[in-house]
Amino acid sequence: MSHTPTATGRRFHARNLRVAQKLQAILLIPVLVALVLGGVRVKRSVDTWQTAKDAVRVAELVQAANTYASDAINERDVSVIPLVKGERDSDTVAKARQITDQDAKRFDEAVARMPRTASLERRVQLVRAGEKRLAAVRANAFTANLTGVQTEESYHAVQHPLMEISNELGFGISSQATFGRTLYAISLTQAAESLIRAIGTHLLVEDRSKLAPGELQSQLASFSSYVYLEQVALQEYAGFAGTDDVARLRKALANAEVKGRQQIAEARTQAEAAGRTFVPPPRLDTMTSAIASGATATQLTERGITPATFFAASTLSFDAYRSVEVYLTGTALSEAHDIADDARNDAIVNAALVLTSILVAFLLANWVARTMSTSMRRLSTSAHAIAAQRLPARLTQLTRTIPGRVDSDVEPIPITTTDEIGEVARAFDHVHREAVRLAAQQALLRANINTILGNLARRSQPLIERQLAMISDLEGREADPDQLEYLFHLDHLATRVRRNGENLLVLSGENPAQQWDQPMPLVDVVRAAVSEVEQYERIQLSGIPEAQIDGRAINDLVHLLAELLENAAAFSSPHVPVHITAARLPDGRTILEIHDQGIGLPHDELADINRILADPPTVDAALSQRMGLFVVGRLADRHGIRVQLRPSHEQQGTTALVMLPRTITHRPAKEEPDADTMALVAFVDSSFTKNAPHTNETWDNRPS
Template structure:
């Protein structure tokens, strides 16, 4: 590559120049290192100064409370806490201390004295006073003051290690040490003076010793100040005078304020004495006379006045010390920065001078390669991430809600690479525009589907209403049967119209919020299939479907049943069974004996059922497959197709999640009924139990259902289903009303059996005549919404057409999941008080029929089965059938027993 060749040309001379310039750079780095050591030393000195000041404040501020016996005073705790904090800060500073002999020696001296602070705090003032009083002055109370000096003095000595890299090293360190010494002497005067004013020793010799020490430290302060002036600069001397003048003025203001406050309170105020205009010097002279505290108080020298005046001067020394130490830190940091800058500058000059040619060539090569890299990265990002993500968002969201702005590739050059970037930006814009137009086109198509379907649905609903009125008013059995066929055809038309709504991503307008038995859902789905006479329901467990999912489940099952009847011989039956699994789910099996599918077709269809595709031309060819996928995804239902196993044809497995099912399990299937569950042979019973006992419940995997293809879609779909709002059961009610009308007019086809009958219709007709005829009035009125019922008035709502409820009805079956309340009126009241309304047509009456527990088994159908009632939707095993005992659940639905 060109960049590699250019770099190789200048590599050898650059290496030689770097070796020769390295010596000069190393000298600058050594200077920088020395300056850094000086900066770290200054930081240690500052931390030591703060630590020493905290020790002095602890000794002075705690003198009065400890001398008066108040060891728990708040000021004691605060002062000692401040000292502990300063100690931690000092310990952190010495961790980064340069490894110099002088610093290490002074640190070892301080570490030897520091442990004495614990014992010193324990015996501060109180034990010292007691010792002095009992021992005749041996040790004396001055031991506390001087004990703190031993610890603090070793911290002061760190100031002598200040080194700023100039000829003023000794002078500057001497100045800092002198001001620290003056501050320490002032602090000793403050603590001893407080001691003499609060609790002087009762022995004359000890008290005289205290007075002498007080005067001695005043003299030491003057010596330290003279040393500061002689060792410092003229600016330091001026600074000292300014600070002391300022502090004296502040003290005078405080004194005046105290005098005014006493006068306002009507109290006597005695101003402390002054010497040559200095109140502090006047009080020092008064205390040095050895007068008693009472005598001094009469002259205005009180512990409070003394502490205020001496603290003002102590603070002045503190300000000067802090300024000097901060200046030392700042100067050391500046020298360190200068040394670092010199090292960097020298090194940069050497490197730049030797690498100029190489850098220029490298920059050109790097710029070209960087532009190519950016262009390549941006192109791959757009092709592999941006455009696919945008297309996916446009397919799931309205185009107006998707950000379709194109971010240009960040290449601003005007060369050929920049021109390629601008051309690619234009291609990107065109691709985004086409994707947005395609999404808008899909949205328009969906809107067309929705509008056409809504219009068609409105007409069909009107047609169904008219047919229902004709059925309710028709007394001729043959003519009523023709109306039923017309009703069935219109129902299928409505389902086809709803397919367009599903294609458009909309939901049907029919809504219901009551749970419905699974067998009624299967019947409703059967009624929407053209060859409904070939469908047989067997082994349906007693479970109920959540009202929010009923309408879509009916639609889904109808599509699968339509597919099973279409692609199988007209002379065969389509068997529908259901099984409750141990985990609470319910699996519906739809078996046909059709032409079947290849393994590739099964894999493709199952993939599309689990991941419904977007609407395109291929969807219109397999609309049922798309509708089933969309509806199952909406409610967390899983649908799979598989071969029928031992028989020819296809088996559709519909797995209903526990979130939309209610109720208990069902009865075992007859041994001659083939289902997926029969593929697993029963295990022999070692205990030789009776054969009528049910086999253990099989899992989904044992029944052939593959749960591994689904990840976390079930929980999300169930949550989405809960947010979709309630729907009603119009298909179920229409199926039940159709059978009631057949019973009312005494219609019979074929051999005279009702469609859902059991072959012996005499009992059924007798019960119908006694129970269902009064309901004709409600159907003639167009299924008006029911009003809440007063429990005390019986079970007859206004204009409902139902017989009045006089006493609790007999319960022929046991109810395992929905127990009957103690009060017979409660379920009816709760059911009718919250009767839902439909969105696009009037509300309809709640059906009130239950089903008998035992029916004669219907034999397997033979080819060319006649179109008679008992062959349309029969049962090959005992199952639910209409009954005269109209017991309801708490939701107002037919109660189903356990047999």
Template sequence: MSKRTPAALLGLGTRNWRVARKLQAILLIPVLIALVLGGIRVKRSVDTWQDADKAVRVAELVQAANKYANDAINERDVSVIPLLKGDRTSSVVTRARAVTDADAKLFDAAVARMPQTPGLLRRVALVRAGEKQLASVRANAFTSRMTGVQTEESYHAVQHPLMEISNELGFGSTNQASYGRTLYSVSLTQAAESLIRAIGTHLLTEDRSQLAPGELQTLLGSFSSYVYLEQVGLQEYAGAGTGDDTARLRKALTDAERRGKEQVATAQGQAEAAGKTFVVPPGLAKMNSEIASGKSPAQLAAQGITPETYFAAATLSFDAYRSVEVYLTDTALANSRSIADDARNDAVVNAAVVLTAVLVAFLLAAWVARTMSTSMRRLSASAHEIAGQRLPALLTQLTRAIPGRVDSEVAPIPITTTDEIGEVARAFDHVHREAVRLAAEQALLRANINTIFSNLARRNQSLIERQLALITNLEGKEADPDQLANLFKLDHLATRVRRNGENLLVLGGETPAQQWNQPLPLVDVIRAAASEVEQYERVELSGVPEAEIHGRAVTDLVHLLAELLENATTFSSPHSQVRVTAARLPDGRIMVEIHDRGIGLPPENLADINHHLAEPPTVDAAISQRMGLYVVGRLADRHGVRVQLRPGDQGQGTTALAMLPDTITYRAPGAAPDPDTLALAAVSDTRRPETFGQGFEAWDDEPTRRSRH
């Protein structure tokens, strides 16, 4: 036994591949390499896009957090004077708190969109812990329950966690840690400036005689500490930021100082115009130094340092720090969005390039394969068409039509090339012609056999007619009842022999030699059919409407009903009756029903019978054993009669249904509709199967019937 190598086995496997598949296999390796490399590049772009998208959501969170923190400490600062004066329902305080609450909602929305990283979740948890204290701080601010320093520093629990979220910024910058540190530094400086503004305003507003022992020293100590903390924040900002960051902050502070001088000049002009004395306050740094010295509000007012002038000057510095903070957060958000957009565009472009390259490769392979296999596909399609449609249709025509009247010419396959494919097409045309020639010869042979059947049947018919005439003559002369009964039996046997001869004529495709030229009542047609049955005395008629059958269909209908009655009497008890009923349906057709009380048939046999009744098969050896089935189907098809068998009533016996079309029936002249007949027609119509004429089984010949009975 020979052993094949894996390469040989692979060769045997690929040998049967189609041309298109082979070309695709050739392109598979470079396409896979392109897909892998392109996929890596697309994956990298998608990862960058996802990271940038996360950075965008972090920047939005930081932006919302900084605004929340800024407005929270601003709420504290603007609330100092009203709350120290006891005006707890001041509109200034209400508006500031409303702004803070609105910022909290925006922050919540940003938290819902943020990436769920451990660092962010930890920082947000710290913010939530501080937020829980905000309601208590607002209720107890600047009361006996919470001193001034406690009030001013309590906002730190909300503001500081919000400020620390800035450390998460910096995606896309040169140094992420440095960028977040810069933003945190300016936020810390702003927070220190806010505390300085709040405590300084407190020292300038409140009556120091009302302070608790040691509270003044606490306020002054905190004030000095936060002034120092502001300087630390500025140094941290200078160390973490770039030269541009330092220049930006210096410009913001310079602009704030210039606006402060403009405000002082405006206030001085207004005071002089009103005839009032106006003391020009010193700069913010000098104000902080004088307040830290512990001078009384009156002494400080003499130098122009009032709550209003100090708050205005400190607010300018506060806004300067805020502007730098906003610039940094906006820049981080813009950079993240730009990187996200670029990454998204890169991912889309890379994916499009890879998919386009793969698509072009497959289109190229398909085009080359199509140019190479067009002839083969045409050959395959033509071969399938010939085998599945043209040849079977031609064979059917040769089987059913008269030989010589069917065009047996073979249309060649439309391939005119002289290559191997063209040679195969010509060979297939030759096979096609040979198949048609053999079918034509078989059809001619079948026609000759049918002619033999017809000739033999007609010879037998003439002899049987003479025999029947002789028997009829003997019946007329016989007076002995027993002999007369025997002659009657002999008459019926001869009649059945004649019907078998007529069956041969039907097999041969012949029509009856004798036709009626006048219509005949339906009841007479049924009686004539019953007279041809051996056990005619068991046939019982009831409910037959007054209708007539066209003369051209009388002979065939008598033959058809006789075969059905023969079947009913043969396969039922000789002591039972075979009941024949008929009813005219509302649409003009007539339903004839033949009921027997026999052994019945299984459902699968009924289906087979009804199929052959609806579509009579071609004459072959099996037909000779089931002649009755073929004859009934042929006769029914000749006149448009639909015949079907179904189980009898209550599951006993079999019922044969014959639907006579209105083309061969009509109501007898002058006959009035019978109510009982109409009712019977309605019942019959409702009982007929929805798929009338489908399914069937064959009747066996006489020897077989005896063995079954």
């Protein structure tokens, strides 16, 4: 026994995927792999770019820090002679401090841009701690509160943390790892030379007789230790620096010696021109050794070692070290920028390659799928158009076609290929053609049935008219009340039989054979409809306005109202009346209401009945239970009358609303309606919604 797969199983089966989906599924795995690998590569490039940008900011911070540190210790050195001599308002001191303060601001700006790492934050905090002591150092330099060595070494609190930031160079970039140690070594050399310059100048300027006990020995010890530190720093620099950087330092020191000899030559020339004796100063290392030996100022002067000559020679070395430091910081920043630019370009290129590759893969898959599925989509589109539009429209057309004028030709699906898709298209054309042919046969059969119904109705109508005439003749000659009442019942039965015959004419699409040529009052039309109802005595009229009904619509309106009244009387208690009222609207229309107190109708059934009344369907066996309402819908559609059933405003029952258009009603002219009247008209129009079930809530809350 075979088993049919469920709809869900078939829907999600791989064989039911579209051609485009299958092709995309084939390319899905390699595309996903390429996407993952490309994404990893792009992410790595982006991370490198971000790391390189951080390295740039670190290099900018190191550059600002080294400039700040160099100018800070230079401020100390150039301030030694003025401050020792008591010239605390010297322009030299003020200018040096101004330069340091400007460097501090530029350092703050670099700190604001730096990466927020723990090591950098810690180093910046050390700088901030040293900066807090700078104001006190400046105020107490070379006073009793701060001796010479203390003054000279106090700048270390600011300079050393700034110098140590150089160790952060190469943040995340291995190619710059040696820059930090090399730069730190040259900065340490520069700092040692600065201290040698500051202490040596102080020893040459200061009156040693005024020094506190032990201070001279302290200064000489510090001076010697910094001379040793400079040599250690130079050795460390040579160990970390490359060949080019070592050569660069040697060249800078050689240039410094050349400048020193030029300065000595210029000083000799000036002395000879002034007639003074000129004692040429020795080399810087000789001056340093002489000062460290503890010789007096007089002894040193005799050898040509004065504050001016020593400061000038030491400054040349200081500037040489600083030039190398500036070069290294500039090189570090330049290389960081180059790495950042390369990383950015690499990230952009990688992202572009990944996106382009994926885009090309998808475009290729879509192009292949489109070339393979164009005919399939055309077949599917045509099939849906036939099923949803063309075939229903053709069937509707065939249901309204006059017999003998049925055309069963169909437009073929526009696929001319001879492959399997073309064969399916031809098979679907055959199905379409067969469906139209069967619909044409049914339309022809329905038309023949309508013709038969019309012929039967026309044949029975004369007989019923003769029967009614005979009953009327008997009623005119009968004097017995009981017999007369019996004849009245026969008269109403015959009238109902005649209306059933007219129903057959309506179902067959025939118009009434006789029409009135003169208008008739609405009240007479309503009374004529009441007279055709078997329980006419239960029907009560009230409020019928003075309106005239067009002669062409009189018979159909009488028939329509009679069917509604018959239903109202048949489906309500025989002991309660059926009310019919009417109202004339200011815009010329007239509305009639038929109220019964029957058992009422369910909400869903009311909705179905209103749909039939608004748009009567084709006659079939399913409408046999509501044939009267179908006839009402046909008659209403013929004259533009709107009919709707609603729950009654009473506790039970149903209300039938009949809206007569201006085209079939006539009334005397009236002045322009006021705002309240037009509001009522708008309310009636809005509440009379086509094909919608209604409750009595909206209608009963209408304007009075």
